[in-house]
Amino acid sequence: MSAVQEIFDYLKASKLFYLATVEGDQPRVRPMGAIDVFEDRLYFQTGNIKNVFQQMKANPKVEICTMGPEGTWIRIQANAIQDDRLEAREHMMDANPGLKNRYAADDGICEVLYLENAKAVIASFTAEPKVIEF
Structure with missing residues (x-):
């Protein structure tokens, strides 16, 4: 399994x-x-009319965090890079059909960004952190 997967x-x-x-x-x-x-890149989606998009354009450094199974959590530090290719937006829309209620790949608002120079740390209170770079 790849690091991205x-x-x-x-x-x-x-x-x-x-x-x-x-x-x-x-x-x-x-x-x-x-x-x-x-x-083989990890993408996320937002709209270009949102503050979050403007913030990433001004400073592409982002961090992602969430809780996972069995008391673990992940923190990902990366640069968010805009990909304005239609095929990247279409792929995102197909993978996340719930977005189609608010966006279309060619609506001029939908934006996809991928993580570059990313470092993820999966941690818990009971084990050593696992570091994954991708």
């Missing part, structure tokens, strides 16, 4: 993760749920 499976099992960005000197955190693996 392992991280995807962890996030997908959690159903919801929290994405942190920075706006000026203030951290901003929000829940997210749409993720996808495309071309």
